[in-house]
Amino acid sequence: MSQGQLWEVFVRSRRGLSHTHVGSLHAPDAEMALRNARDLYTRRQEGVSIWVVPSTAVTASSPDEKDPFFAPAGDKPYRHPTFYEVPEGVRNL
Amino acid sequence: MTAVRETPPASRSAPDAGHEAADAGLEAVFEATLAADERVEPRDWMPDGYRATLIRQIAQHAHSEIIGMQPEANWITRAPSLRRKAILMAKVQDEAGHGLYLYSAAETLGASRDELLDKLHSGRQRYSSIFNYPTLTWADVGAIGWLVDGAAIINQVPLCRCSYGPYARAMVRICKEESFHQRQGFESLLALSQGTPEQHAMAQDAVDRWWWPSLMMFGPPDADSTHSAQSMAWKIKRHSNDELRQRFVDICVPQAEALGLTLPDPELRWNDERGHYDYGAIDWDEFQQVLRGNGPCNEQRLTRRRRAHDNGAWVREAASAYAAKHGPEER
Numbered sequence: 001m002s003q004g005q006l007w008e009v010f011v012r013s014r015r016g017l018s019h020t021h022v023g024s025l026h027a028p029d030a031e032m033a034l035r036n037a038r039d040l041y042t043r044r045q046e047g048v049s050i051w052v053v054p055s056t057a058v059t060a061s062s063p064d065e066k067d068p069f070f071a072p073a074g075d076k077p078y079r080h081p082t083f084y085e086v087p088e089g090v091r092n093l
Numbered sequence: 094m095t096a097v098r099e100t101p102p103a104s105r106s107a108p109d110a111g112h113e114a115a116d117a118g119l120e121a122v123f124e125a126t127l128a129a130d131e132r133v134e135p136r137d138w139m140p141d142g143y144r145a146t147l148i149r150q151i152a153q154h155a156h157s158e159i160i161g162m163q164p165e166a167n168w169i170t171r172a173p174s175l176r177r178k179a180i181l182m183a184k185v186q187d188e189a190g191h192g193l194y195l196y197s198a199a200e201t202l203g204a205s206r207d208e209l210l211d212k213l214h215s216g217r218q219r220y221s222s223i224f225n226y227p228t229l230t231w232a233d234v235g236a237i238g239w240l241v242d243g244a245a246i247i248n249q250v251p252l253c254r255c256s257y258g259p260y261a262r263a264m265v266r267i268c269k270e271e272s273f274h275q276r277q278g279f280e281s282l283l284a285l286s287q288g289t290p291e292q293h294a295m296a297q298d299a300v301d302r303w304w305w306p307s308l309m310m311f312g313p314p315d316a317d318s319t320h321s322a323q324s325m326a327w328k329i330k331r332h333s334n335d336e337l338r339q340r341f342v343d344i345c346v347p348q349a350e351a352l353g354l355t356l357p358d359p360e361l362r363w364n365d366e367r368g369h370y371d372y373g374a375i376d377w378d379e380f381q382q383v384l385r386g387n388g389p390c391n392e393q394r395l396t397r398r399r400r401a402h403d404n405g406a407w408v409r410e411a412a413s414a415y416a417a418k419h420g421p422e423e424r
Contacts, residue, residue, distance in 0.1 A: 002409070002413065003206045004409070004412065023263070023266075024197045024201075025193060025197065026206055027412075028412040028415065029412070029416035029419065032412060032416075039186075040194075043183075043187070043270075044270075063134065063136045063138075
């Protein structure tokens, strides 16, 4: 007898922060997944809000293409403020 | 098998020459990841042996958490106060949670939950031998918390830096929760040790029975440990069995003194030269016997686990039927 489908669990630890992936669990439907997630991942008040997402609904980038996939950002240091020279004495820039 | 998890094995093992060349490249990436002390993640290429070793170790660890609920749950209904009972229930619930974190980690490697449970129930995968010892008195609950959870923490803290990401992350969570387990055990033993002479004797008896099996939890001596060298190279394991065992002994001796209890080893004494406590020879025959299924409670633990699983079948069936009835749009 199966344990139900797999769900990914995301918890918002407190107001003002985004939901963060904490792990996964099995449940037959979304409601049970939420209840199981509460018991499994928030036994010590670790969260104020939970998302559960069927694992099959997540599309991920492939680790094999890691380099080409993220390459466009690699040669653009001018996107960071530290790229620019600021003369001494100039403040609040 | 899902997008966030591992790629289907079929795509990894196509037996053509081009694939072998690609594998060599992938292996180099894997080795570089380990060398840089970075984490291997579920969809990364990894050697079959690395995957199999992790599944075996994580499954055994998960099974230990689940089976480990039994010896302590044995005392929930007979806890001496509401406070102790609430603590014990929280602890046993944590063990269930730890088992589930670990099963999830094993699943990211392509093992299925049903398959793992089936291997536990049929005896094809093991759990820690320590749980094949009985909890004869209330003091055993304290001794398990102090010694068994104490040993587990020493084993587990280095696993937080294990090379496999999902296992390491599960261990971080587990270690955080485990520290309360050890403290409540220590506190409970201290209360008994400072209680009536009968209570003190009960605490001492529990420590006498749990000390040696706790030392065995670190596994065979380094010279006889079959998986150690490869696991160290793969950075699954960070310290040798004997190294961790010594750390445990060194930590426990002063704690036993604070408890006012003695450890049942006449050869236990400080060695100035080594800067460690020397301890007596461990009875590895007993360890092997329990491992082979001849411990005091092997049969009882597995029977209880199988029965719990079978008794829960109707719940899983009902939940699936309910989910099916309400259609995929609600799932």
